[in-house]
Amino acid sequence: DQQVKQNSPSLSVQEGRISILNCDYTNSMFDYFLWYKKYPAEGPTFLISISSIKDKNEDGRFTVFLNKSAKHLSLHIVPSQPGDSAVYFCAASDTNRDDKIIFGKGTRLHILP
Amino acid sequence: SQTIHQWPATLVQPVGSPLSLECTVEGTSNPNLYWYRQAAGRGLQLLFYSVGIGQISSEVPQNLSASRPQDRQFILSSKKLLLSDSGFYLCAWNEGMNTEAFFGQGTRLTVV
Numbered sequence: 001d002q003q004v005k006q007n008s009p010s011l012s013v014q015e016g017r018i019s020i021l022n023c024d025y026t027n028s029m030f031d032y033f034l035w036y037k038k039y040p041a042e043g044p045t046f047l048i049s050i051s052s053i054k055d056k057n058e059d060g061r062f063t064v065f066l067n068k069s070a071k072h073l074s075l076h077i078v079p080s081q082p083g084d085s086a087v088y089f090c091a092a093s094d095t096n097r098d099d100k101i102i103f104g105k106g107t108r109l110h111i112l113p
Numbered sequence: 114s115q116t117i118h119q120w121p122a123t124l125v126q127p128v129g130s131p132l133s134l135e136c137t138v139e140g141t142s143n144p145n146l147y148w149y150r151q152a153a154g155r156g157l158q159l160l161f162y163s164v165g166i167g168q169i170s171s172e173v174p175q176n177l178s179a180s181r182p183q184d185r186q187f188i189l190s191s192k193k194l195l196l197s198d199s200g201f202y203l204c205a206w207n208e209g210m211n212t213e214a215f216f217g218q219g220t221r222l223t224v225v
Contacts, residue, residue, distance in 0.1 A: 006156075013187075032210070032211050034213055034214075038217075041201075041221065042218060042219065043216030043217050043218050043219050044203070044216050045216070046215065051211065088158055089156065091157075093210070094200075095210035098161055098164075098170075098184070099145045099162065099207070099209060099216055100172070101159070101205075102159060103156050103157035103158075105155065
């Protein structure tokens, strides 16, 4: 049972344009969400997070939007840069229950020159 | 500052051999510790997590086990490796709820 879903295995975006990465979740008790970026043969690095009490969080070029009613969140990268090419993982946690962090399968982002 | 060390970086082991991967965290106390595996097409799968010494939660039935002999040490083990145990294993830590997890560099395990 996959609780965090990233339905797009890959995404290609022109350099300078906006990249939008989507994530859906099934567990309505999730209240803390995170995005990670991963290069091959390296550990994931944390990008940005959002608590369920907010619907938007922004950090530089990265903005995460949370739509609790739709159980959907998205990561916007503006403007996209070549170094953004990587696999992006969405993750979620039910912090009232435990400290488990559940990840999606990831979306590979290709930034085109 | 906090750092996480995970070793070895790569490992090739024959089927049926034992496994021991070690992870240590520095610069913090009583961290939550996690073991994940990244296998092709499966994203980051949570294998074990621990909120304290001797407290291990297993997420999926498998051929692996975990132990936390010290506060900042997390060990992933197997008595007899299977081909299906091949993958990229990642250790991570965080300070508790509502905090991001920080990952080690990972171990690429190939079982032959």
